[in-house]
Amino acid sequence: MLKLIPIAASALLLAACGGLSKQMEEPKDSDRSLVYGYVDMEDGPCPLDWFNMKQVLPKVEEPYWGFRTADGAFYAEYIPLGSFQLWSFGGAKTFGNTFWTFKFPQQLPGLRIEKPGLYFVGSFRMKDEGNFFKSKYDIDLADKPTEREVIEKILPYAKGTEWDDWLRRRLKELK
Amino acid sequence: MKALPTALLCLLGISCMSAKRREVGAPSELRSGEVLLIGRIKLTPPIEKNEQTISGLYPNWRGKVLLLLADEYRPIQSPVSNSDYRGRIEAPAEGEFSVAVPAASLVILGGVVPLTYVGQLHDEAFLPGGFRVELRPDDVAVYIGTIHYTRDEFWQIKDVEVEDDYDRVHADCLQRWGPDAPLRKALVARSQLENRRR
Numbered sequence: 259m260l261k262l263i264p265i266a267a268s269a270l271l272l273a274a275c276g277g278l279s280k281q282m283e284e285p286k287d288s289d290r291s292l293v294y295g296y297v298d299m300e301d302g303p304c305p306l307d308w309f310n311m312k313q314v315l316p317k318v319e320e321p322y323w324g325f326r327t328a329d330g331a332f333y334a335e336y337i338p339l340g341s342f343q344l345w346s347f348g349g350a351k352t353f354g355n356t357f358w359t360f361k362f363p364q365q366l367p368g369l370r371i372e373k374p375g376l377y378f379v380g381s382f383r384m385k386d387e388g389n390f391f392k393s394k395y396d397i398d399l400a401d402k403p404t405e406r407e408v409i410e411k412i413l414p415y416a417k418g419t420e421w422d423d424w425l426r427r428r429l430k431e432l433k
Numbered sequence: 434m435k436a437l438p439t440a441l442l443c444l445l446g447i448s449c450m451s452a453k454r455r456e457v458g459a460p461s462e463l464r465s466g467e468v469l470l471i472g473r474i475k476l477t478p479p480i481e482k483n484e485q486t487i488s489g490l491y492p493n494w495r496g497k498v499l500l501l502l503a504d505e506y507r508p509i510q511s512p513v514s515n516s517d518y519r520g521r522i523e524a525p526a527e528g529e530f531s532v533a534v535p536a537a538s539l540v541i542l543g544g545v546v547p548l549t550y551v552g553q554l555h556d557e558a559f560l561p562g563g564f565r566v567e568l569r570p571d572d573v574a575v576y577i578g579t580i581h582y583t584r585d586e587f588w589q590i591k592d593v594e595v596e597d598d599y600d601r602v603h604a605d606c607l608q609r610w611g612p613d614a615p616l617r618k619a620l621v622a623r624s625q626l627e628n629r630r631r
Contacts, residue, residue: 314586317483341586364484364548365558365588 282335294333295379302384304349315341331411343368378405406432451519454532467533469574474498474524475581494547496526501542558588564621578620
């Protein structure tokens with residue numbers, strides 16, 4: 259269990275994270291990686307609408323990287339070399355106009371990207387641990403969906419880019 | 434008018450947070466039944482400014498490691514309760530802490546580095562503990578060493594060592610307290626398996 263920290267979503271955060279299309283683009287340079295994963299929000303209060311990582315090394319002025327999301331999958335094909343922490347994710351509940359944001363604790367193993375490529379950071383599953391009086395959510399690592407299943411979810415959005423070839427090669431490796 | 438409720442909240446918060454160990458500079462400042470405890474917490478790499486988001490009630494916690502103490506070892510539970518913080522040592526990033534403690538042996542349960550303390554949003558990094566501090570009835574001032582934690586960029590603790598800076602610290606005490614500085618060296622040792630929160 260990762261002991262998520264629920265926080266009130268701010269308009270600033272939403273503005274920073276929202277608005278990414280599902281369609282991937284060609285890499286801007288040869289050092290970019292495609293990072294992907296999945297959050298099962300079935301027991302969560304909202305769908306997965308945004309996901310963020312924070313770059314901790316090398317230090318940069320704008321360390322937060324927003325991800326594209328599609329049907330629980332999160333992915334970003336523009337991640338540079340460096341060290342990254344899973345930072346936050348959330349979504350908007352249609353009825354009630356409620357925004358939910360959850361923050362990962364900072365003392366967690368992170369992702370080190372030392373060479374460009376594909377990086378699967380895992381599948382997670384939201385857990386509802388609240389009751390009638392108080393909502394409480396947490397998250398666990400999950401076996402499903404597998405990396406293969408996550409790639410199949412994001413593959414349509416790689417069409418027309420070199421990421422399509424990368425992902426298809428990875429699918430062959432996973433067979 | 435908005436300032437008044439905020440001020441009240443601040444006062445309530447401060448009054449609810451249990452007291453830290455009293456910082457003292459010399460044995461002459463000790464009260465009856467107290468011992469002066471000197472030591473240092475060192476982090477490599479040190480805490481960087483942009484790793485902490487601290488506001489409101491806890492501005493003094495920036496850059497500090499909070500050492501949680503108890504009579505006997507027990508794992509630190511998350512979330513850290515107010516009672517766990519009672520009698521904590523607020524160790525500065527640079528240099529030694531110097532605090533008054535009751536004249537009885539104690540255990541350093543572990544360290545807490547506040548990373549995010551904004552309103553109800555709290556996130557910390559935990560440093561393993563289980564260090565026993567053995568005090569003698571005739572102790573006045575005791576040096577416990579430098580507990581040196583080596584970590585990575587994700588706050589994963591890679592190494593813990595107790596380093597001996599007694600000669601330097603003792604020389605400083607001699608200069609400040611005079612030639613009869615009764616500083617006993619009693620380096621801490623790990624008495625328990627490291628406590629893990631997660």
